[in-house]
Amino acid sequence: MSRPTMLIHDVAALLGVSTDTVRYYEREGLLDDRHIARRPNGYRDYGEASIERLRLLVQARRSGMSISEIKTLAEAFDEGTLTIDLQLQLLRDKLAGLDRQAHELNVIRAAVTAKINDLESRR
Incomplete structure (x- = not known):
């Protein structure tokens, strides 16, 4: 059974992020009209697909990925080319950078510790 649509504050609470975070992903083009419906009053409606998309974005960000890296991930996801091999490559590249x-x-x-030791020996 599909979950009913949710408003931004509900989605943010569900995912443990701020509403500003959700809006930021929208400004960055990671969420668009494919993911968010608008009510006549202008409020955003988030359905199951947008929540899953946001889960992916939040998980990637919590993994230390930059917005640029997340855009690469999202693009591959949108194109249907987000294979396990590509995910492994992105994560291995991130791990090497870390x-x-x-x-x-x-x-x-080590340099700061050496300087502290040097200064303390002069007391």
């Missing part, structure tokens, strides 16, 4: 960032942060951390 590993690089972690290494860079460890280098900076």
Whole structure:
């Protein structure tokens, strides 16, 4: 059985995000008339398909993907080319980037720790 349409605040609460987040995805072109219906009063109606789309966007963002990466993901999803292999490639690329960032942060951390130790030895 399909869930009835929901208003933006209901969808945001369901997904654990703010209404601003939902509006942001719309401004970025990740949600459009294919996903959102408008009531005569201008309120947005979110059905099952739009909720699933938002779940994908929110999950990708929580995985650390940039908006650009999410747009690539959404485009492939829309074109029907979002294969498991493509998802794995995107996630592996993200993981490699995170590993690089972690290494860079460890280098900076070591430099800051060394400076702290140097200063403390001068007391």
